[in-house]
Amino acid sequence: MIQTLRKPDRIVQPCGFCGGCGHGVIQRLIAECLEELGISDRAINCVDIACCFWTLDGMDLDGIAGPHGRLPAVATGIKKTRPDDIVYIHAGDGASYTIGIAETVHICLRDVPVTMIVVNNGVFGMTGGQMSLGTTLLGQATTSTPRGRNESSNGSPGDFLQALSQFDFEFAARGALYSVKEINRTKQLIKKGFQNQMEKKGFSLIEVLSACPTNWHLSPVAANKRVEEVVAAQFPLRVYKDRGGMSDG
Amino acid sequence: MAETRFMKGNEAIAEAAIRAGCRFYAGYPITPQSELLEYMGAHMEAAGGTFVQGESEVASISMVWGAACAGNRAMTSSSGPGFDLKQEGIAYLASYEAPAVVVSMMRYGIGGGDITAGQDSYLQAAKGGGNGDYRLLVLCPNSVQECVDFTYQAFDLAEKYRNVVLILGDGAVGQMMQNVVLPDYVEPNINRYDWVIKGRAAGEKKNKATNLNWYMGDRPWEAHIREKLHRMQEQEQRWESYLVEDAELVYVAIGVSSRVAKQAVKMGRAKGLKLGLIRPITAWPFPRKAFEAVNPDVKGYMVVEMSIAGQMLEDVYGATQFSKPAYCCCTGIDIPVAEDVLARAEQALRGELEPEVAL
Ligand SMILES: Cc1ncc(C[n+]2csc(CCOP(=O)(O)OP(=O)(O)O)c2C)c(N)n1
Ligand code: SF4
Ligand SMILES: [Mg+2]
Numbered sequence: 196m197i198q199t200l201r202k203p204d205r206i207v208q209p210c211g212f213c214g215g216c217g218h219g220v221i222q223r224l225i226a227e228c229l230e231e232l233g234i235s236d237r238a239i240n241c242v243d244i245a246c247c248f249w250t251l252d253g254m255d256l257d258g259i260a261g262p263h264g265r266l267p268a269v270a271t272g273i274k275k276t277r278p279d280d281i282v283y284i285h286a287g288d289g290a291s292y293t294i295g296i297a298e299t300v301h302i303c304l305r306d307v308p309v310t311m312i313v314v315n316n317g318v319f320g321m322t323g324g325q326m327s328l329g330t331t332l333l334g335q336a337t338t339s340t341p342r343g344r345n346e347s348s349n350g351s352p353g354d355f356l357q358a359l360s361q362f363d364f365e366f367a368a369r370g371a372l373y374s375v376k377e378i379n380r381t382k383q384l385i386k387k388g389f390q391n392q393m394e395k396k397g398f399s400l401i402e403v404l405s406a407c408p409t410n411w412h413l414s415p416v417a418a419n420k421r422v423e424e425v426v427a428a429q430f431p432l433r434v435y436k437d438r439g440g441m442s443d444g
Numbered sequence: 445m446a447e448t449r450f451m452k453g454n455e456a457i458a459e460a461a462i463r464a465g466c467r468f469y470a471g472y473p474i475t476p477q478s479e480l481l482e483y484m485g486a487h488m489e490a491a492g493g494t495f496v497q498g499e500s501e502v503a504s505i506s507m508v509w510g511a512a513c514a515g516n517r518a519m520t521s522s523s524g525p526g527f528d529l530k531q532e533g534i535a536y537l538a539s540y541e542a543p544a545v546v547v548s549m550m551r552y553g554i555g556g557g558d559i560t561a562g563q564d565s566y567l568q569a570a571k572g573g574g575n576g577d578y579r580l581l582v583l584c585p586n587s588v589q590e591c592v593d594f595t596y597q598a599f600d601l602a603e604k605y606r607n608v609v610l611i612l613g614d615g616a617v618g619q620m621m622q623n624v625v626l627p628d629y630v631e632p633n634i635n636r637y638d639w640v641i642k643g644r645a646a647g648e649k650k651n652k653a654t655n656l657n658w659y660m661g662d663r664p665w666e667a668h669i670r671e672k673l674h675r676m677q678e679q680e681q682r683w684e685s686y687l688v689e690d691a692e693l694v695y696v697a698i699g700v701s702s703r704v705a706k707q708a709v710k711m712g713r714a715k716g717l718k719l720g721l722i723r724p725i726t727a728w729p730f731p732r733k734a735f736e737a738v739n740p741d742v743k744g745y746m747v748v749e750m751s752i753a754g755q756m757l758e759d760v761y762g763a764t765q766f767s768k769p770a771y772c773c774c775t776g777i778d779i780p781v782a783e784d785v786l787a788r789a790e791q792a793l794r795g796e797l798e799p800e801v802a803l
Contacts, residue, residue, distance in 0.1 A: 204646060205646070235646065236643050236644065236645045236646075237643035238643055239514075239641055239642065239643060241510075251652050251654060252652065255646060255650060256643075256644070256650060257641035257642055257643070257644055257650050257651045257652070257653075258641065258650070258651075258652050258653065258654075259509075259510065259513055259641055259652070259653035259654065260652070260653065260654040261536060261654070262502075262506060262509075262532050262533065262536055265502065265503065265506035265509075265532075265533070268470075268498070268499075268502075268503040268504075268506035268507045268510070269506050269507065269509055269510035270510060271496065271507050271510065272468060272470070272506070272507035272508060272509065272510025272511030272512075272514065272516075272518065273510040273511065273513070273514040273641070275468060275494040275496070275507075275511065276467075276468060276494075276510075276511045276514035276515060276516040276518075276634060277514050277515075277634070277642055277643075280642060280643045281643065297499045297500060297503065298499065298503050298506070300499070301498075301499040301503065305496075
């Protein structure tokens with residue numbers, strides 16, 4: 196069957212992401228899911244003050260930006276005001292697991308029916324590639340750990356998605372973007388997150404392993420290979436919790 | 445139908461907010477304003493609104509930022525170090541000119557400070573506190589009825605100017621109990637403004653709640669903000685004047701100190717001393733106009749304030765263009781006592797006090 200690829204109708208301008216960046220793929224997946232589920236007219240885009248910020252204008256939706264790390268709280272205020280709207284968060288790993296970890300924990304605890312997409316690229320992309328305390332791997336060189344992250348002075352990264360999934364909320368899963376198969380699987384996870392909101396279920400957290408070729412100083416192809424071979428080995432791709440019972444197949 | 449109730453200042457603020465149509469409150473407990481949060485916890489849901497005990501003041505004001513941009517009448521409250529943590533979100537509200545009401549019931553001291561009443565967060569409230577060139581419209585109640593009235597008006601003012609309104613009280617006003625008349629209920633409509641964020645059909649113009657200059661252009665935005673601040677400065681100065689026309693010395697005070705200063709004026713007048721009082725009701729815009737009605741031969745002004753070095757002093761000097769000496773009656777952690785406030789004025793009038801230097 197021949198399919199014509201077309202731009203989702205809610206993406207209205209070229210994005211500002213670097214070539215090979217996962218953020219742009221995620222933006223497209225979000226737009227496709229909204230369109231396919233027929234909920235674009237109800238959606239509100241909550242973006243962090245980081246590379247995901249580009250989607251504020253890229254998406255033809257009402258949106259809100261920042262403060263850095265606080266989007267779970269911001270989205271809580273919006274969802275409580277407009278419970279019938281589809282409220283989603285597009286944020287980075289630094290925002291979600293470091294500066295905003297308290298906000299992330301508490302949207303899980305409150306189980307607010309919001310869909311949160313965390314882009315785990317292992318660095319602070321926006322500010323030039325510094326260490327992201329929760330996700331930069333041991334030995335990984337960043338602009339703030341030029342000789343590589345070492346445990347004694349920087350501590351070790353952790354699997355926040357797994358840790359958070361102990362709490363009582365709707366859905367937690369991790370996807371990646373290094374192959375068509377993984378992109379399609381990630382799309383299903385994001386879609387599930389939106390469906391949960393449509394069905395008035397609780398909070399959905401989807402983490403996506405993503406490449407930052409610019410700050411990793413790798414080509415897009417090599418960066419995606421690194422996600423597959425190195426990053427995914429540390430942060431397993433699977434469904435961590437699903438109250439509604441999505442199979443992990 | 446107007447209803448009368450015996451209430452604490454903190455509770456009266458919460459009740460007035462609900463009656464004004466506030467349907468989103470988030471806050472983190474801190475003395476001396478926790479009753480406000482507790483009152484919201486007890487009554488907000490019954491009014492059809494949302495109460496969230498936030499994980500921090502930062503999270504609470506961020507929720508208010510989201511709720512306000514979504515069109516809700518939203519509010520948070522705090523004090524001292526908790527109010528410090530609100531500054532990030534207040535600046536975000538200012539960046540999009542989103543209206544919201546914030547309450548600071550000042551406690552005394554620096555850092556952790558004390559849990560009792562203070563007025564030493566005046567500068568932070570009146571001059572800003574977050575980054576960037578914005579101002580809050582700052583209303584200073586000195587009675588429980590004013591806690592009701594100012595809170596009720598605050599939501600309209602916030603929307604009129606698309607500006608955060610701050611209710612700046614102190615621990616004493618928050619804890620004080622009086623009979624109050626409560627106003628009628630307002631039911632909010634979250635879609636009444638075209639700047640709110642919500643789901644929209646393709647083709648509709650979209651709103652982006654973020655720095656407005658990116659959409660308006662830098663120069664037009666700066667001109668717009670400048671014009672708004674000047675308009676507020678001109679139109680919103682509020683104050684109460686008491687016996688200033690013939691006064692030889694005029695106290696300037698807000699909140700609990702203004703109640704005591706008024707008492708000192710009465711006691712002084714009974715002894716034949718011509719004292720007066722200017723009570724700023726707006727800390728910003730500072731009521732410079734109030735000084736125009738003062739006796740031109742007034743010998744000086746005296747700031748009565750629970751602080752160390754006199755935070756309102758620079759506003760008084762600004763209002764008088766340094767044309768008159770100004771003194772301080774700074775009582776620090778202690779609530780001023782009328783006899784002492786009067787004695788301090790007598791000292792000033794006898795020429796025994798050096799005018800206070802504004803820092
Ligand atoms: C309060 C605050 N601190 C710091 C910053 C600067 N800052 C912007 S984005 C960012 C880190 C972004 O990293 P991440 O959340 O992982 O997003 P990425 O750009 O990697 O997708 C930082 C430190 C800010 N905007 N606000
Ligand atoms: S810096 Fe990294 S995360 Fe940001 S747009 Fe470029 S590749 Fe993407
Ligand atoms: Mg990152």
